[in-house]
Amino acid sequence: MSKTYLVLAYAITPVHVGMGRAPGVVDLPFQRDSIGYPIVYGSSFKGVLKSTLMGKNDKLAKCIFGAEPDEDEKYMGRFIITDLIPVFYPIASLDGYIYVSTDYLLRKTLDILSIFKDTSAMKIENIYTITNHGEEIGILLGKLKSSYTLTLSDSVKKLGSLIKDKVYVFSDDVGLQVVESALVRVTRNVLDDNTKKSQNLWTEEYLPQGTVFIGAIIDAERTNELCVGIKDIDKEFREKLDNAAIFLGGKETIGKGLVKIKVI
Template sequence: MRAVILGLLAETPVHPGSGRSMGVVDLPVAREAATDYPVLVGSSLKGALRDLAERTHTEQAAGWFGERDRAGALLVSDGRLLLLPARSLTSAYRWVTCPHLLERFLRDARRAGLEANFEPPSVERGKALTSGDGYLFLEEREFEIAGPVPEALVEQLGALVPDEHTRGRLPQQLAVLHDDDFAWFARYGLPVQARNVLDDVKKTSQNLWYEETLPSDTLMYALLAGRDGEVRQVAEALFPAASPYLQV
């Protein structure tokens, strides 16, 4: 069994739904039960990959993703959060992450047989590892800058970002927060949009609801596992350089 890591960079706001809620937000994003981090559930991600395969590689889709009475050749993990954009008073935004997410990514990378040449950094509560000096202001939170992000970490994360210009912003915009500080942004820092349906004739509201989304430029990743050699070929076939996009 071999695996590859699939980098997932949001080009638009993404709503990985979990059904309706009785809370203030009618349609929240799906979240991990233990950590409350946003997540792309593996079954939903596999469905999106299968839909792509059925449109672009019709004959191979059933073999890759299975049929009613037969399992497919690929295993698809959950899409796990890695970098979350957060509004900043000193720049457009910062990509925030935490040691726990980095530790989990490191374990997944090693399980996939990839060379991971970084160690998750440690940072205290109320402090941040990022470029610059002084203080970092994210949303209404203030963090003392304790030093830069290790170059090896920036390089490793950059491998998941396909666009050269976007990848070039990582050294300046990446910020590592304490696990507890990051949990606040993962729980309360996501955009909530008001959506509406208007009557075609009267132009009155028929159904107002609030929907939580992951912002553009959120970076997630998933593991694709399969037989030796085949999984990489499948990934390259599904995502050629000319069209490296997936609708989820």
């Protein structure tokens, strides 16, 4: 297996990465996987990373992520980007707020960690440890008993000030409902400048501030002409993107989508 980087991300503001218009109560839902859980597809994540890096080192960005769409010469980038999985969600509770996850999301996390060649350096204990067999907690859906609880590692808790030590993990039969309850739906409006009447009314779906994501970046160890002359691609990449603040989705003009990433 080629060199692989673990990516942890933390939502500093609510995040919307859309999948286009859809029928139903929410006009602009968040991207979803085949089960219905929110996800940031690799193509969306890659585009943001490349755009961020282009502003710092144009040559390195094209070496790592490939040619621009409007360039005549097409070539592949060196790195492969996985989907970015929202795995820990803050949700309102009788105790103010708590963090939740599901068995399904933790299995996806295990799959990502399984691709690392150096398994001793990337154990699940670096993300969380299982602490007990579950607790009953009051959330928006009423009182539910979690399957078990987790204690997050210091590396995860250091991502943001909202993150709590404990995460309540729910079984798959109620897990998706719990995650849906954590999402934020915002109705927006466009008014006519003169009459102040509504011209357009729609609802957008956001992951809440404080959501924690996990993903991976794989060095495919292929090269292109833009990589020639870059002395240490690994070092340059880490220096430019580790602890960087990026905007996921297209809502930065209204202060949404600001995410801090940690590259391990």
